[in-house]
Amino acid sequence: xxxxxxxxxxxxxxxxxxxxxxxxxxxxxxxxxxxxxxxxxxxxxxxxxxxxxxxxxxxxxxxxxxxxxxxxxxxxxxxxxxxxxxxxxxxxxxxxxxxxxxxxxxxxxxxxxxxxxxxxxxxxxxxxxxxxxxxxxxxxxxxxxxxxxxxxxxxxxxxxxxxxxxxxxxxxxxxxxxxxxxxxxxxxxxxxxxxxxxxxxxxxxxxxxxxxxxxxxxxxxxxxxxxxxxxxxxxxxxxxxxxxxxxxxxxxxxxxxxxxxxxxxxxxxxxxxxxxxxxxxxxxxxxxxxxxxxxxxxxxxxxxxxxxxxxxxxxxxxxxxxxxxxxxxxxxxxxxxxxxxxxxxxxxxxxxxxxxxxxxxxxxxxxxxxxxxxxxxxxxxxxxxxxxxxxxxxxxxxxxxxxxxxxxxxxxxxxxxxxxxxxxxxxxxxxxxxxxxxxxxxxxxxxxxxxxxxxxxxxxxxxxxxxxxxxxxxxxxxxxxxxxxxxxxxxxxxxxxxxxxxxxxxxxxxxxxxxxxxxxxxxxxxxxxxxxxxxxxxxxxxxxxxxxxxxxxxxxxxxxxxxxxxxxxxxxxxxxxxxxxxxxxxxxxxxxxxxxxxxxxxxxxxxxxxxxxxxxxxxxxxxxxxxxxxxxxxxxxxxxxxxxxxxxxxxxxxxxxxxxxxxxxxxxxxxxxxxxxxxxxxxxxxxxxxxxxxxxxxxxxxxxxxxxxxxxxxxxxxxxxxxxxxxxxxxxxxxxxxxxxxxxxxxxxxxxxxxxxxxxxxxxxxxxxxxxxxxxxxxxxxxxxxxxxxxxxxxxxxxxxxxxxxxxxxxxxxxxxxxxxxxxxxxxxxxxxxxxx
Numbered sequence: 001x002x003x004x005x006x007x008x009x010x011x012x013x014x015x016x017x018x019x020x021x022x023x024x025x026x027x028x029x030x031x032x033x034x035x036x037x038x039x040x041x042x043x044x045x046x047x048x049x050x051x052x053x054x055x056x057x058x059x060x061x062x063x064x065x066x067x068x069x070x071x072x073x074x075x076x077x078x079x080x081x082x083x084x085x086x087x088x089x090x091x092x093x094x095x096x097x098x099x100x101x102x103x104x105x106x107x108x109x110x111x112x113x114x115x116x117x118x119x120x121x122x123x124x125x126x127x128x129x130x131x132x133x134x135x136x137x138x139x140x141x142x143x144x145x146x147x148x149x150x151x152x153x154x155x156x157x158x159x160x161x162x163x164x165x166x167x168x169x170x171x172x173x174x175x176x177x178x179x180x181x182x183x184x185x186x187x188x189x190x191x192x193x194x195x196x197x198x199x200x201x202x203x204x205x206x207x208x209x210x211x212x213x214x215x216x217x218x219x220x221x222x223x224x225x226x227x228x229x230x231x232x233x234x235x236x237x238x239x240x241x242x243x244x245x246x247x248x249x250x251x252x253x254x255x256x257x258x259x260x261x262x263x264x265x266x267x268x269x270x271x272x273x274x275x276x277x278x279x280x281x282x283x284x285x286x287x288x289x290x291x292x293x294x295x296x297x298x299x300x301x302x303x304x305x306x307x308x309x310x311x312x313x314x315x316x317x318x319x320x321x322x323x324x325x326x327x328x329x330x331x332x333x334x335x336x337x338x339x340x341x342x343x344x345x346x347x348x349x350x351x352x353x354x355x356x357x358x359x360x361x362x363x364x365x366x367x368x369x370x371x372x373x374x375x376x377x378x379x380x381x382x383x384x385x386x387x388x389x390x391x392x393x394x395x396x397x398x399x400x401x402x403x404x405x406x407x408x409x410x411x412x413x414x415x416x417x418x419x420x421x422x423x424x425x426x427x428x429x430x431x432x433x434x435x436x437x438x439x440x441x442x443x444x445x446x447x448x449x450x451x452x453x454x455x456x457x458x459x460x461x462x463x464x465x466x467x468x469x470x471x472x473x474x475x476x477x478x479x480x481x482x483x484x485x486x487x488x489x490x491x492x493x494x495x496x497x498x499x500x501x502x503x504x505x506x507x508x509x510x511x512x513x514x515x516x517x518x519x520x521x522x523x524x525x526x527x528x529x530x531x532x533x534x535x536x537x538x539x540x541x542x543x544x545x546x547x548x549x550x551x552x553x554x555x556x557x558x559x560x561x562x563x564x565x566x567x568x569x570x571x572x573x574x575x576x577x578x579x580x581x582x583x584x585x586x587x588x589x590x591x592x593x594x595x596x597x598x599x600x601x602x603x604x605x606x607x608x609x610x611x612x613x614x615x616x617x618x619x620x621x622x623x624x625x626x627x628x629x630x631x632x633x634x635x636x637x638x639x640x641x642x643x644x645x646x647x648x649x650x651x652x653x654x655x656x657x658x659x660x661x662x663x664x665x666x667x668x669x670x671x672x673x674x675x676x677x678x679x680x681x682x683x684x685x686x687x688x689x690x691x692x693x694x695x696x697x698x699x700x701x702x703x704x705x706x707x708x709x710x711x712x713x714x715x716x717x718x719x720x721x722x723x724x725x726x727x728x729x730x731x732x733x734x735x736x737x738x739x740x741x742x743x744x745x746x747x748x749x750x751x752x753x754x755x756x757x758x759x760x761x762x763x764x765x766x767x768x769x770x771x772x773x774x775x776x777x778x779x780x781x782x783x784x785x786x787x788x789x790x791x792x793x794x795x796x797x798x799x800x801x802x803x804x805x806x807x808x809x810x811x812x813x814x815x816x817x818x819x820x821x822x823x824x825x826x827x828x829x830x831x832x833x834x835x836x837x
Contacts, residue, residue, distance in 0.1 A: 026207065027341040028141065028274075029348065030085040030093065031331040038331070038339060039093055040348055041082040048074075048082055048095055048106070051348075061095060061104075061112055068100045074112035077104075084142040084164070084210075084329075092180045094161060096139040103131075103139050103163055105180050115182050116163065116174050125168040131182040137167025141274070141329075143210040145173070145218065146418060148245065157183065162218065164208045171205065171220060189220065189243065202241065202249070207288065207328070209275035214426040216418050218243040219283055221272040224251075238269040240285055240296070245418070253285065253296050260309070264302040269294070274329035274341070278355030281414070281427075284330055284338065291324045293340060295354070306351045311344060319351045401425040508623065509825050510744065510812035511832065512566045512574070519823060520574060521832060522563040522812075529555075529563060529576060529589075532832065542576070542589050549578075549585070551597050558595035560587070565625035565635070569648065575633055577622035584619035586635065586646065598652045599635075608640060614652030617644070624744070626680035628688070636680055636690060643680075643690060643713075658690070658713060679710075679745035679755060688713040689722065689753065691742045708739035710755070722753075722766070737764070743811045749820040754787060756824055758809040762789035763824060763835075788822070788835055807833075 027041045038051040039060070047062030059075055067078025080099035087093050093106040094115060103116040116131035117139065126134055145160040156177050163172045169191035175183035191203055204223035211219045221240050239254030253264035254272075270290035277283050283296040284305070292307030305319050312323035325344025332338055338354035401417050403425075417425040505525035512520045517534035520541055528543030540556055548559030565577035574589040575598075585600035599614030600622065609617030620639025628634050633646045634657070643658040679691045689712050710722045740759025748754050753766040765787040789807040808828025815822055822835040 026081070026083050026098075026140075026328050027343060028083050028085040028096065028329045029331045029339055029341050030087045031333055031339060032087055032091065033334045036333045036335070036337075038348070039085050039087065040341065041085055041095065043081050043083060043098075043343075046079045046081060048079075048085065048093070060093070061106055066099070069112075071113040072111060074106050074110055077112045079104075083140050086142040086144055086161070088144050088159070088179050090179050094142050094144075096142055096163065098138055098140065101136045101138065101167075103136065103142065103161070103174075107180065115161070115180070116172075116185060125165060125170060125172070125187065127172075127186045128184060131174040131185040134172075134185045135168075136163065136165050136172070138165070140164040140166050141208060141210040141220075143212055143218075145212055146216045146245075148216070148418065162188070162210055164205055164210060164220070166206050166208070169203075169205050171208075171210070171218075188218075188247070189241075189249070207271065207273045209273050209286065209329075211275035211277045211283070213277045213281055213283075214414070214417060216245050219252075219275050219277065221269075221275065221285065224254075238272050240264075240269065240272060240275070240283065252283075252300070253294075253302060261301070261303040264296040264300050267302050274327070276330045276332045276338075276355075278332050278336060282355060284332065284355065286327045286330045286340065288326050288328060288343075291326065291344075293324075293327065293330060293338065293351075293354075305354050306338065306340065306349075313345045315349075319354065322349070322351075324349070403427045505830060507562070507827060508564055508743070508811055509827075510565045510624065511814055511823060511825055512568050513814045513816055513823065514568055514572075517816075519814075519832065520566055520568070521825065522566050522576065524562050524564055527560045527562065529560070529566065529574075542574075542587075542595060549597075551587075551595060553595060555589045555593050555595045558587070558589075563587075564623045567625040567627055567633070569627050569633075570631070575625055577619075577625055577635060579621055579623075584622040584637070584639065586614070586619070586622060586625075586633070598648075599633075599646050599654060608656065609654055610656050611653065614646050614654055617646075617654040619644070624680040624690075626682060626688075629682055629686045634680055634688065641692075643688070657688075658719070679743060681745035681747060681753070683747060683753075684751070686715050689745055691739070691745070708742055710739065710742065710745075741809075744813045744824075746813055746815045748815045748822070749817055754813065754815060754822065756810040756813050758811055758827065760789075761807045761809065763787045763807070763810055763813065763822070788824075 027043045029041075030039045031037070032039075036053050040049045040051065041047075042049050042062075045062075045064055046066045047059050047064050049057055050060045051057050061074040061077065062079040062082065063069075063076065065078060066080040068080060069077035071077075079095070079097050081097075082095050083098040084096035085093060091108055095104045095106060095112075096102075097104050097117075101117050102114055104112050105115040106112050114132055116134060117136035118132050119135050124135060125137070141164040143162045145162050147157050147159050148154065154175065157175045158178055159176050161174045161176065161182075163174065165172045165187075170187045171189040172185055173188050174185045177183050189202060189205070191205065202222045202224065205220070206223075208221045209219075213219070219240060219242050221238065224237050224239055237254055237256070239251045242250045242252050244250070251265060253267065254269045255266035256268060257266050258268045269285065269287060271288040272285045273288045274286035275283065281297075285294045285296065287294060287307075290307075290309055291311045292304050292309050294302055295305045296302050306322055307324040307327075308320060308322070310323055311325045313325065314321065314323040324340065324342050326342075327340050327349075328343045329341040330338060332355045336353050336355040338351040340349045340351070342349045403412050403415050403417065405412055412427050414427040417427060505523060507524040509522045509524045511522070514520065519532040521530045521532065523530050523543075526543075526545050527547045528545050529541045530538055531541040532538045542555035542558055543560045543563070544550075544557065546559060547561050549561065550557060550559040560576065560578050562579045563576045564579060565575075567575050569575070572591045576587045576589070578585045578587050578600075583601055583603045585597045587595055588598045589595050597615065599617050600619035602609055602616045602618050618640075619635070619637050621637060622635050623638050624636040626634045628645070631648060633648055635644045635646065636642075637644055642656050645655045645657050646652045679689070681689045683689070689710060692709055692711055712720050712722050714720070738760075739755075740757050742755055742757050744756045746754050748765070750767075754763060755766075756763050789810070808826050810824050810826050813822065813824035823832060825832055
């Protein structure tokens, strides 16, 4: 059979291409991190191939015919269906000789020797013996692991080789007293092992994959069953598991739902096999029967990076447009290129730029001033690597390092890491609050004071890493932080999902930002309020998802009917406007978590209940909410076309502040004819801004009917028009701008008035003299610009500069005052988005 290789030409990121043709139904792949040399097991041709960076291919082990050789020159030793491969730091290649029930090691001098297995007539998987005297049965995937075992150092052990022993349904571990020298073998995972976190039972390890992350955690794939006292919710379902250094098992991917992207735990995997972990901690899973490669990020979200799920062959295309057939193994280069053994197509494929490349490295300063700290950073997720050395010497090996973030909104993928053989410890931080400086602390644990690498004073070594977001010279970008863009909205309880995997149903929804960075979002058509914390985790804050008016209960047992507006007062109480036909209400979730109705619910109250208690008020369609400078709650009632004020003490007495039917703008003679839009905001001078339309009634002639207008109410009750007109372009005065379907308002950190315009698919900003109005007023009117989006153009472009991002009917918005970050909702994709500034 012919082989072919590439010429070493560079691939563009995201492109998939064939690198080599071979016969490898269950082949393995390994990569040399120094120069990207590939080793591939040509399974059905019973040999191992080497592909150098230029694309040249040569046989390094096996004769091309099935057989059982002993020790000797590698190309003279007969192999039988070689499978898993792994390369150690000294360039020794370990080969799983599958049908010979052996693991061999290819030394640098070209000899191939038996490393594990050997007894021909022994079938029991005996542990506690030297590996060359132990029985293996169909060894598959291989991986090199740390010297420590279950969190403890072992005298005389420099590392371990982990082996999937498929016939014995277990993962074996071989200790090495020196690289390439086998020691005692034991079993670390056995069929019927339970996951302590999920109660799942590992019932089968056939064609399982293996990988380690930088924290010394082992990942493997397998099937679950009903044995071992662990009931399986999905009998014979396939999962990816993580084994902690202390032996704890956790299922991290797999389930019953079939989707292209979503939460990893809960998403179905179709016979997962090969695994790899990149430097940022993302896990790549080969789906043999799913004909794809999936990625699970450090926050538990799964996406497809290669293949479209259909068996076939499509090459030289973007990864998700490519087609694979029964892939079996995967490896990652230090630059993040993904190499896949595409067994059914008898090829090795490469996907450029699929994984994170090697992170920037910082040698961090000790408290005694030995060294310098280096500022590094990325916009959302930053790989952090520290190297610990005394006086610039060799790296310190084997010490546990504890990472901690100063800002509680910054989420660390790993908090305790054992230094690698090069004296490095790595983690990944998701910068939760965007722009600004984030400090991550790395500490060598105090219980290791007896080690000579510690200072003479016995104090632990401490390091500080400074990550700046965004890094110098980076442009601000728009990112999606919640909601599955472009999908049909769903219903149900999503409290176990990452926010970017959850499905919402926004309809004139609003959001509020708590002091700790948590976003509260009214998921209107799902009749609930959702909380999204600064790490991206989301949960149901209030409501059951079932329409109703359950009250005086815990918030998660309460019920809403299409909640819309939301605001948080200074004490942490949350207020939600709740539409119930002709009988709207204002609900409060107090700091103790109890939901009550404080206003509305009295449809027949005279004068709509003005001057009386809040529960005697009539609210027809309450929408936007705001807390005023006086501490009172202000409400836009779109059904009655007015703005109401409710005291937040005693009986919550209500007062109508602005009413339809004669409220004229004294500066322009315009009369607001309706208040069906939903913005409310206060400026620093105590003036209230809201949206309305113009009309021709009430003795106020209107030159233009039904124009969307931004009004301001002075403290003495006078109304003026701040923005309205017919010009759709940017750069004009506010009094000339066309407002298509304005929805929400907020003042940003520099005093600019930010608004969402759903009809124009943009977020605008009025800067300058917003208190200069139209008509006969003098002065310079505030200038209007598009802050985010392309005026008049709908779409969904994310991770883009503000002027290149596309929005779809943006509605509710909120500004984070400390740094000016902007969050908003979009009805079209049902997503929450962020502008990091």
